[in-house]
Amino acid sequence: MSEQWFERDPLWFKRAVFYEIHIRGFFDGNDDGSGDFRGLIDKLDYLEWLGVDCLWLLPMYESPLRDGGYDISNFFAIHPDYGTVEDFREFVEQAHQRGMRVIADLVMNHTSSDHPWFQESRAEPDGERADWYVWSDTDERYPDARIIFLDTEPSNWTFDQLRSQYYWHRFFNHQPDLNFDSPEVQEAMLEVLRFWLDLGIDGFRLDAVPYLFERDGTNGENLPETHTYLKRVRAEVDARYPDRLLLAEANQWPDDVVQYFGAGDECHMAFHFPVMPRMFMALRREDAAPIYEILERTPAIPDNCQWGLFLRNHDELTLEMVTDDERDYMYEEYAKDPRMKLNLGIRRRLAPLLDGGRDEAELLHAILFSLPGSPVLYYGDEIGMGDNVYLGDRDGVRTPMHWSGDRNAGFSRADWAQLYLQPLMDPVYGFQAVNVEAQLRTPTSLLRWLQRFIALRKEHPVFGLGSYEPLPAENTRIFAHIRTWEEDIVLCVHNLSRAAQAVQLDLAAYAGMVPVEMLGQTAFPPIGELPYLLTLAPRGFFWFQLRQGDQQG
């Protein structure tokens, strides 16, 4: 009974720090070379120590794994490499006991072509599941729908020899789209949700959610029918399962994404994709404008909703939500080797993107944690793990977690050759140099810093709940803003430049208050009527709590 481990709190996700886990790559509990739920249970103490509130699992369902498990062949079973449904239940229970919630990826849009539903649909054109997928005699319908996996797919239609018809797929051709116009498909998907919610799961990240429906003359994204169905899903969840979360993955502009919040009656959270490349752009250009601009373009959202923010995740650093010029700039700066590009993006981890820069890593985390939204961390990035651009597709950012400098990076006791992917061994990012054990022992490590930083953020609900007010200064290398919630006022100032900077901030509205730096609890001079002068180290940042003059120290 998951609710027993938590205080009732329908808005928990607004203050949460999320942590994304690739189960296969986290820890091998049964020595077969592949991560699993037993292994994940073993590492819960570590995650609890790190201070994250919610674990987000990449797909764990039965699957032929032609797309990292996003090609599901049975929604009601765990992939045998990861364990059993019973292992999953035990994992959720153990996570709850440690105060962490669990959400998992769920793909509603499509299934694997191996799924019995699809096999039945193609074999029996008059059968019960004949219309569970989108079939057509021509491959010319819906021409306005773009092709997403440009590198591999020539069309959204693929011909099926058996049924002698084309089937619709927005992603790989082995991932046929389900036909949500079928009431039975709609009901079947609700049954999937109930199954996992009954096992105690705290919610879902809804993968590829904009593409559920198709309509002539549209690009097949964000259709009204999709929103209607998602509202139905939300109502079902609210009615029977309190405090659960629906997180939409819609790689779109904020104006479109906000529709997924509805009037607070659709998804609780949605990822804010466009802010991510702009943080990297701002860093490289040493200019705060891209961040200010995208936040200005971000509409207000209902009070019971939240943005999900991230620096990196299991996919490529997507560049769909930037202009062509900006994309060229990003490729030029962050993907000098063409191998680093994938589709419209860059397949690299955080540390190599930042050339291993520690100041840069801290600065980007500070910006991420200061923005209105809930941060999502990607496994391995907390120790500054590297990637392997020579591996295919997105495998380069999905290599085994580095637990120690021992054999197999402490990830598995299987034979080296048996590992699903080999851990990194290069001299800079290899597991001898970058691992949890060593960083735990080193007070100045990135891991230890991030643990302190997560704790700091969680001490201040303002970061999850507060308002955001930009504070642009004449010095455009400075990204400064103010977050306010009830009595808690926080001033965040970040220096994007490689050089030390001085900035004058207009804080007249807070005259008489005393900025107290939050990491070291140092009181700065009180704010007066004149512009407030600060100097910042290269790539440095300050977070201040603004206190009334008489309660400093």
Place this chain on the structure above:
Amino acid sequence: MTVDQNALIEYVTRQRWYGAKSRPVTHSEVLDRVTIRHADPTLTLALVEVRYETGAHDIYQLVFSDGTAGAFDELADDASPARELVSALRAGLTLQGKLGVLEFRPAEDSTALSRDLGAARLVSSEQSNTSIVFDETVILKLFRRLEAGINPELELLRFLGEHDFRNTPPLVGWYSYSGGPLTATLGLLQEYVADGIDGWKLALDEITSAPERFLDRLERLGEVTGEMHSVLGSDPADSAFAPEEPSVESLGLLTATVDEEIARVFLSLPEDDERLAPIAGRSEEVREQLRLLTYAGSSGRVIRTHGDYHLGQTLWSRSGPEAPAATAPTAGRGAGTPAASGGDWVVLDFEGEPARTLAERRRKRSPLRDVAGMLRSFAYVATAAHLAADGDVPEDWEERARARFLDGYLEAVDPALLPPGEAAIERLLAVFELEKAVYELRYELDNRPDWVQIPVAGIDRLMQQAAEAL
């Protein structure tokens, strides 16, 4: 009976056992109620929810009677209604509520319920629970703020009883609720040690009046503690108790946690405080020692532990536990220990640290954590005796107390539970003691500045000891 919400809030928030004194309450209601006695005066056990401004909530246990107006809890001033609870335990009743079921269960083999109970009195010193002693033979403990899951005290008392650990008062019965609002242990009944002397008070008295006798007693306490850990780690078939190998990171996580705490505490140390002089400015040195101490290989195994172990959790019983102490495996060697001359230690209160969540309190840990807690309480009692003393506290008392306790402990405990070798044991023990001392330092700075010298001396001593050991 209908319940006026405001009156209920007013009542509950005034009670000593009410935990959330500073949180604004927005709502309160009776979630479920079960009538235990139908005859007049009726008695009803109620689960009362208190909801706070933030949407969070707590559930409390109250015992209503329809007979009295205005009072919501019959056990607030009068212990006698609790007799009904004991009767229900004796009868093994199962009672149905609106949303769940209330189960009263007597412990197997217990003879304490074989006769009717007479005089009942409330124990006045309780904070978060309510305890009632009947006829000076059994004690009923009601948990007021309820937490989901099995209570660790019930779990440990049952286990220790089933595995013939004699130095804790046997469990007599318990009652619990399971249903919609939560599944929780509500109370337990245990034999009462009528002739027990609180270990802390005995220490205060004997440090000056009979220091050698008390050192003998401490060696016996070490043995009892070692036996307790051996028993707790003795059943690999019971998954809740089976000893486990700690995860690879566990020592690293512990080090990191203690290290951060040291850094934080030293950051907040007041300057120019003479009492802090022995450790002032030595933050980096302390952290360095901590790192050196944790370069140990194995850290032993983790088991269920007492969880909040110190002198105040022990009693010296003149008559000793019901079975003769001679049955204890190590008693033969203790010619000089008082166990041989009648009387023995009794360990109490297996609830764990009250501030921690139930899941945390049930977690397996190194048994040396309990040992560290006890050793730290020797430092406290020595200082307290010194402050209060009429006579003198022998100079080296604490050192000798530690040595005698550890002698007894290491003799009795199953060595498979500990790190291999004396040096590794000392190092891990020092880490846990440092963890405690740093916690104490923060606590005393905030609450009892006069006691600050105790953790300061503790940290100073650990630094010297570590320097010698390494």
